Amino acid sequence: MMSQAEKQTLGFQTEVKQLLHLMVHSLYSNREIFLRELISNASDACDKLRFEAVQQSDLLSEDAELRVRVSFDAQAGTVTIDDNGIGMNREEVIANLGTIARSGTGEFLKQLTGDQKQDASLIGQFGVGFYSAFIVADEVEVETRRAGEAHDQGVRWTSRGEGEFTIEPVEKATRGTRITLHLKEDAKEFADGFRLRHIIRTYSDHIGLPIELPVEQQAEDDQEPTEAWEVVNKASALWTRPKSDISQEDYEEFYKHISHDFEAPLTWAHNKVEGKQEYTSLLYVPKRAPFDLYNRDAPKGLKLYVQRVFILDNAEQFLPLYLRFVKGVIDSADLPLNISREILQQSPLTDSIKSALTKRVLDMLEKLAKNKPEEYASFWAEFGEVLKEGPSEDPSNREKIAGLLRFDSTHDDGGKKAVALKDYVERMKEGQDKIYYLVGDSLSQLKSSPHLEGFRKKGLEVLLLSDRIDEWLMSHLHEFDGKSFVDVAREGADLTELDSEEEKKAQEEAAEEKKALVERLSKALESRVSEVRVSTHLTESPAVLMIGQGDLGPQMRKILEAAGQQAPDSKPVLDINPSHPLIARLEAEADDSRFGELAGIVCDQAALAAGQALEEPGEFVRRLNRLLLEMSQ
Numbered sequence: 001m002m003s004q005a006e007k008q009t010l011g012f013q014t015e016v017k018q019l020l021h022l023m024v025h026s027l028y029s030n031r032e033i034f035l036r037e038l039i040s041n042a043s044d045a046c047d048k049l050r051f052e053a054v055q056q057s058d059l060l061s062e063d064a065e066l067r068v069r070v071s072f073d074a075q076a077g078t079v080t081i082d083d084n085g086i087g088m089n090r091e092e093v094i095a096n097l098g099t100i101a102r103s104g105t106g107e108f109l110k111q112l113t114g115d116q117k118q119d120a121s122l123i124g125q126f127g128v129g130f131y132s133a134f135i136v137a138d139e140v141e142v143e144t145r146r147a148g149e150a151h152d153q154g155v156r157w158t159s160r161g162e163g164e165f166t167i168e169p170v171e172k173a174t175r176g177t178r179i180t181l182h183l184k185e186d187a188k189e190f191a192d193g194f195r196l197r198h199i200i201r202t203y204s205d206h207i208g209l210p211i212e213l214p215v216e217q218q219a220e221d222d223q224e225p226t227e228a229w230e231v232v233n234k235a236s237a238l239w240t241r242p243k244s245d246i247s248q249e250d251y252e253e254f255y256k257h258i259s260h261d262f263e264a265p266l267t268w269a270h271n272k273v274e275g276k277q278e279y280t281s282l283l284y285v286p287k288r289a290p291f292d293l294y295n296r297d298a299p300k301g302l303k304l305y306v307q308r309v310f311i312l313d314n315a316e317q318f319l320p321l322y323l324r325f326v327k328g329v330i331d332s333a334d335l336p337l338n339i340s341r342e343i344l345q346q347s348p349l350t351d352s353i354k355s356a357l358t359k360r361v362l363d364m365l366e367k368l369a370k371n372k373p374e375e376y377a378s379f380w381a382e383f384g385e386v387l388k389e390g391p392s393e394d395p396s397n398r399e400k401i402a403g404l405l406r407f408d409s410t411h412d413d414g415g416k417k418a419v420a421l422k423d424y425v426e427r428m429k430e431g432q433d434k435i436y437y438l439v440g441d442s443l444s445q446l447k448s449s450p451h452l453e454g455f456r457k458k459g460l461e462v463l464l465l466s467d468r469i470d471e472w473l474m475s476h477l478h479e480f481d482g483k484s485f486v487d488v489a490r491e492g493a494d495l496t497e498l499d500s501e502e503e504k505k506a507q508e509e510a511a512e513e514k515k516a517l518v519e520r521l522s523k524a525l526e527s528r529v530s531e532v533r534v535s536t537h538l539t540e541s542p543a544v545l546m547i548g549q550g551d552l553g554p555q556m557r558k559i560l561e562a563a564g565q566q567a568p569d570s571k572p573v574l575d576i577n578p579s580h581p582l583i584a585r586l587e588a589e590a591d592d593s594r595f596g597e598l599a600g601i602v603c604d605q606a607a608l609a610a611g612q613a614l615e616e617p618g619e620f621v622r623r624l625n626r627l628l629l630e631m632s633q
Contacts, residue, residue: 010094012159031187033262035070035196036203037129038081038179039295042068043207045085045177047310049147052086059147062175067210069229070200074192077183079136080192084176087146090155093167097130097142097157112302129260134161136190137181143170144177165551200232203448206254208237208308237308239329243270257283258303259327263287264404266379268328269364273356276347281357283328285364289382293325300324305331318354323361323403325382330357355396362400369404371422380406380417388469390478402480408443409466410452415443420552421480428463431497434486437463439471439555445611450544451488454495454537462488471555489553489610491546491573494536507536510578517587518576524573524599535575542580543606545572554612574603597623 046066053059069082088096133140136309138160145154154172159165183191190196193213200211212229238246238254252264259265265284272280292298301316301324310333318330334349369376380387380561390401402421409419411427424435435453438447446464455462465474474485486493496504511518511534521532532549540546547553551558551570560567576583588604589595607613614620 007166009164009166011164032190032199032235033203034132034181035079035081035199036253036256037132037260039068039070039200039204039207039211040260041130042081042085042177043082043086043209043257044313045083046209047085049084049175050085051310052147056148067212068207069214070196070210072193072196072212074188074191077188077191079180079181079183079196080180080350082176084174085147087149087176088144088155089146089149090151090167091171092146093142093144093155093157097159099164103540105602119596127460131161133179133181133334136183136187137161138184139182141180142177142180143180145172147175149175175430197232203253204257205233206238206250206257207233207447208235208240210235216244237305237331239270239280239331240308248272254282255286255327258329259284259286261286261288261327265327267364267368270362271360277352278333279353280331281328281360282330283326283357283361283364284324285368285383287378287382288324289386293386294382296324302327303329304335305329306335307331307333310472311335317350318357319356319361320354320390320394321387322393323358325386328362349547358394358397359400361403362397365404366400377406377416377418384417385467385469387579388473391473396479399480402477405509407437408446410447410456410464410468411460411461413443413447413464424461424463425481425483428460428483432460433483435463435480436486436488436493437465437474437552438461438488439465439474440611441555442466442611448609449611450538450541450609452604453539453541454535455488455537457537458495460495468555468559471553472559475556477619487547487553489547493546496536499536500505504586507534510534514576514578514583514587517583520595521574521576521586521599524596525603528603531569531572531573533573533575534578538575538577538580539608541577541609542582543574543576543602545603545606545610545612546575572607574606576602597626601627 039151046068046143050066063084063419066084069080071080071082073076073080140159140161142157143154144157145151150173150594151173152169154170155167156170157165157167191603197213200213204211210231211233213232215230234241240251251268251270255265255268256262264287266287268282268284270280270282281302290298299314300321301312301314302316303310304312304318315330316324319326330353332349332353335347365376365379368379384406387401387404391398394401396443406417407421408417408418409424411424412419421435428435438446438449438451440449443464443466446452446466452462465471474487477485479485497506499507514534518532518534522529525532529545535544551572552567557567584604586595586598588596601620601623604614604623
């Protein structure tokens with residue numbers, strides 16, 4: 001095993017090499033962002049020390065006043081960020097600075113487009129803020145010692161960002177981490193007190209511990225000047241300040257600090273609750289989805305503080321999983337300081353706070369949808385599929401979530417998913433008491449589906465659902481505003497209640513007239529369909545397949561198969577159009593063999609039109625070829 005006393009030169013993880021190359025070649029359009037990122041990391045290190053000190057108070061004994069210091073040397077061309085937080089040991093330095101934790105960097109690199117502004121916004125989604133130091137520095141030196149370890153247990157990490165780094169032991173009198181940036185020639189402007197002060201007040205004013213800059217003081221009797229430090233930020237936790245004292249810029253910069261995002265948030269809510277429970281929450285909705293949004297096991301949740309003492313970085317117990325995109329802070333006065341994840345999960349207080357915060361986020365989204373529909377449309381494009389997980393996970397808020405859902409429909413099938421259920425209900429025809437919908441793999445397939453023919457004829461709007469989660473969503477969404485949902489591709493979805501007496505009589509006559517054909521088709525297709533019926537709503541297509549009432553639809557079958565589960569066997573119902581010429585030709589066929597061939601083609605066409613895959617596509621092609629050859633002779 002490598003001893004602590006040895007110096008090593010190690011290579012970066014391959015993906016980090018690629019990332020560093022992008023950083024060094026000016027991925028950021030705003031270079032001063034590096035200071036915000038490094039100060040945010042230093043602040044997090046102090047938060048973590050404060051949390052560990054709850055159990056081990058002696059960790060703070062050598063220096064109880066936590067702070068971040070930023071200094072510079074104009075002559076040497078350096079900027080130094082120094083904190084007295086938790087620090088790192090040798091293994092942590094290699095893990096944190098030589099690789100990217102929970103990497104995802106390969107995914108990040110795939111998403112780069114070459115557009116500088118767009119690519120820069122991706123950085124914040126991948127937690128790679130430390131590497132931004134190489135935007136302005138041609139060499140970075142890190143000296144660190146973990147709290148509670150001896151002075152000779154310090155570690156020095158050095159790299160020029162060119163594929164490798166060195167790591168060696170060093171004597172360090174104080175705990176924490178000191179990062180020294182050796183500035184590039186074109187970045188020497190940052191070795192300036194006025195410039196650094198401006199950047200700190202612009203980007204880090206909200207941070208809840210002192211950020212200090214040196215002040216030169218002239219000593220008496222012509223002695224050497226002594227160095228003193230002055231706090232340049234407000235140094236009070238932003239969420240504890242009155243809302244009237246916090247500007248929009250303050251809120252936006254605090255969001256960037258806690259999320260490491262490079263874009264401002266879409267919206268936020270800041271609330272203080274007093275009474276039986278006392279807590280403050282500051283919740284943000286981002287503009288962009290993170291790369292791991294659909295990984296339900298990825299780190300998520302709010303930053304948890306108890307009386308301003310940092311407890312957890314990702315407290316996922318305070319919001320349901322379908323709201324995992326929400327970032328923010330919760331500071332409670334009631335939770336005990338020695339709290340653990342297990343206690344949090346079982347605490348009635350936690351459940352109560354979770355319920356209140358969930359309603360707050362949903363209210364925030366309702367307000368956004370009502371007052372800023374264009375911004376809500378951009379939110380829906382990023383997070384809509386995740387919000388669709390809500391009706392199954394959170395039955396108590398099902399109606400509220402349903403009001404936030406957006407769909408395509410036959411009224412507006414432009415592909416922007418702009419139709420709200422409230423708008424649908426307001427447009428319902430006289431006598432209509434159901435909300436009709438159709439699930440499929442793509443909008444283009446849905447728009448041409450035979451299932452819509454009768455609904456179009458009567459001017460009835462149908463929601464078009466093409467997201468992979470939609471069939472599962474609708475299995476948990478049973479009604480809205482007292483109106484039940486009906487799948488138009490399912491057996492029983494007829495329109496007879498809206499038909500006139502004349503239409504009903506004509507349908508009964510058609511069913512009676514085609515009784516013999518129905519029996520003949522049922523026999524020919526008994527291995528493929530459960531029933532053959534005369535359709536009441538087909539107008540152009542010869543036939544359509546309907547899903548049985550208790551059967552799984554194609555989307556759910558695919559989900560089960562993808563999960564390695566066997567979907568239960570089921571047969572669809574075949575509805576035929578009694579007035580279609582192909583059905584008339586089928587009825588006139590006397591030869592049983594040819595009748596069977598034609599019946600098979602009609603059934604296959606109905607399956608294809610419904611967006612289903614054929615079990616035997618080769619057999620369908622052979623049938624069709626035989627028919628074409630007969631017609632050509």
